Amino acid sequence: MQFKQTRQGYVDALIELAREYPNLVVLDTDVAMATKTCDFQKAFPDRFFNCGIQEQNLLSVAAGLALEGFIPFATTFGVFATCRAGDQLRNSIAYPKANVKVAATHCGSSTGGDGASHQANEDIAIARSFPSMTVLVPGDYEEAKQATKAAAKFKGPVYLRFGREAYPVVEEIHGAFTIGKAKVLRDGRDVTIITTGIMVSEGLKAADALKEKGHSARVIHMPTVKPLDTEVLLQAASQTRGIVTAEEHSILGGLGEAVAGFLAEGCPTCVLRVGVNDIFGESGTAEELLNLHGLRAKNIVEKALAILKDTD
Amino acid sequence: MTTTTTELATPLSAGVILPDKLAHLNHKAQAIRRDIVTMVFHANSGHIGGSLSATELLVALYYGIMRHDPKHPQWRERDRFILSKGHCTPVLYAVLADCGYFPKEDLACFRRPGSHLQGHPYQPKTPGVEASTGTLGLGLSTALGMALGAKLRGHSHYYYVLCGDGEMQEGQIWEAAMFGHKYALENVIAFVDRNRLQTDGNTEEVMPLDPLGAKWRAFGWNTFEIDGHDISQIIKTVQQAKACEGKPIMILANTVKGKGVSFMENRAEWHSGPPNPVEYECAMKELHDAV
Numbered sequence: 001m002q003f004k005q006t007r008q009g010y011v012d013a014l015i016e017l018a019r020e021y022p023n024l025v026v027l028d029t030d031v032a033m034a035t036k037t038c039d040f041q042k043a044f045p046d047r048f049f050n051c052g053i054q055e056q057n058l059l060s061v062a063a064g065l066a067l068e069g070f071i072p073f074a075t076t077f078g079v080f081a082t083c084r085a086g087d088q089l090r091n092s093i094a095y096p097k098a099n100v101k102v103a104a105t106h107c108g109s110s111t112g113g114d115g116a117s118h119q120a121n122e123d124i125a126i127a128r129s130f131p132s133m134t135v136l137v138p139g140d141y142e143e144a145k146q147a148t149k150a151a152a153k154f155k156g157p158v159y160l161r162f163g164r165e166a167y168p169v170v171e172e173i174h175g176a177f178t179i180g181k182a183k184v185l186r187d188g189r190d191v192t193i194i195t196t197g198i199m200v201s202e203g204l205k206a207a208d209a210l211k212e213k214g215h216s217a218r219v220i221h222m223p224t225v226k227p228l229d230t231e232v233l234l235q236a237a238s239q240t241r242g243i244v245t246a247e248e249h250s251i252l253g254g255l256g257e258a259v260a261g262f263l264a265e266g267c268p269t270c271v272l273r274v275g276v277n278d279i280f281g282e283s284g285t286a287e288e289l290l291n292l293h294g295l296r297a298k299n300i301v302e303k304a305l306a307i308l309k310d311t312d
Numbered sequence: 313m314t315t316t317t318t319e320l321a322t323p324l325s326a327g328v329i330l331p332d333k334l335a336h337l338n339h340k341a342q343a344i345r346r347d348i349v350t351m352v353f354h355a356n357s358g359h360i361g362g363s364l365s366a367t368e369l370l371v372a373l374y375y376g377i378m379r380h381d382p383k384h385p386q387w388r389e390r391d392r393f394i395l396s397k398g399h400c401t402p403v404l405y406a407v408l409a410d411c412g413y414f415p416k417e418d419l420a421c422f423r424r425p426g427s428h429l430q431g432h433p434y435q436p437k438t439p440g441v442e443a444s445t446g447t448l449g450l451g452l453s454t455a456l457g458m459a460l461g462a463k464l465r466g467h468s469h470y471y472y473v474l475c476g477d478g479e480m481q482e483g484q485i486w487e488a489a490m491f492g493h494k495y496a497l498e499n500v501i502a503f504v505d506r507n508r509l510q511t512d513g514n515t516e517e518v519m520p521l522d523p524l525g526a527k528w529r530a531f532g533w534n535t536f537e538i539d540g541h542d543i544s545q546i547i548k549t550v551q552q553a554k555a556c557e558g559k560p561i562m563i564l565a566n567t568v569k570g571k572g573v574s575f576m577e578n579r580a581e582w583h584s585g586p587p588n589p590v591e592y593e594c595a596m597k598e599l600h601d602a603v
Contacts, residue, residue, distance in 0.1 A: 064457020
């Protein structure tokens, strides 16, 4: 299995996009080596702006550039983009529908050794709570490229979520990318697994494990957390016995709550969430932390089996 | 009285202001003040004090300095004005309406549901509003982003920004100060409405700002200090500022909060909130008598 970074996919896409969009510019906040925008800087030095350690200024400056017709990709770590500069994300970008692409790297527990202060486990919740925000959470390097290209083409504010680690490349998700459209990776009748971001590979592994136990699991990958693909959700809710969501994010406010909230009103269904519980993280390797927080295929399987047992 | 487009699109040259033009602008400032007080009275909320302190600044900018055309709000070469102290929409809306960006009757809908005149500036809805601001500190950064964009394209228009003095307590202002210096955004001419009062009292008691000019100079900006109620001085200073190269400009405009209404002047409690009917009548009488 091949492993590649989603943040690298982001920057590789930017370099391709820069030729197509002369008004595309990239901003960073003294983390260009970490976010990989240093590669863009090398290729297009006149279109790269380092704001220094100024995440609040970053987002408002980006909004100003957007008002002048540029497509700014404002890049920083997820904790800074949503928490440190939450006001600017809301009032400079989301509220006036500024055509800014906020690219957040180092999201989720797999950020690793830096510990809880730098692990964005709440960013999806914050970003999706702002009206007019589109929230994209790609699952691998290739999908990160697709999402970045879709964001450049899209008119309006987009929050793009990337991680730090090299994650498995998942061929199944490399089909056409459309904002707001889920990708149905496996058909199944018994239970549905819905993943976002890097949890897609765990979701597929879980489906395999369930198959060995004689259960048919549908696997839906949702690289767009907002707007939700409600059609696919309604089908899953009506055609299978329950849903397990899986995300590298808090169970509060992320994919799981978005799915559960929609279905509670649209088609009441059992929804069990795999995600980081209501606790802060800690230092460790990505591997150790994904295990610690229960973000593994086996955790998805446990929840799926609980649904199947309850609905027998 | 509505100003003609030709008059607006042609700024005064080289700081030469004829006495009758100056009298006309001072007269206009009083009319704008009456609109401010009336808007806040009818809306039963809003920010009078800081709107009255900034009235001459906006009148000087919109009628004596900026190149703009209300009939073509998206004209690419227009100068832009960004109200970073976003709560002072009464003065901005009164001036924009008077210029003809939208009908003056709209002012009666300030802060009402469905109105395009929101409590704080909202660029997508209001003709003439260049950037959405409100929470303090955002506007200066946004203006710098816009100015950077204009510089990248080789455009020569200016970005005028009005900050509050209380706003200088926001950390983001000093992030913006560094950014403006780094990118040498000489197309930015910012003002601080130095009325020395904020919601909870005197700025120097709430969180001291002085020496404010020295702070901006230390951050690499050119600074000027003026009487913010002297329209002639505002216009002349902007002319001087345009002659400076390589640095953004910060003009400290010393003003009086609540200027023009005796019982509102230098009173922090008039930062926000409406006058009652008796206060409204008194204020309007003073503003009429002063003309």
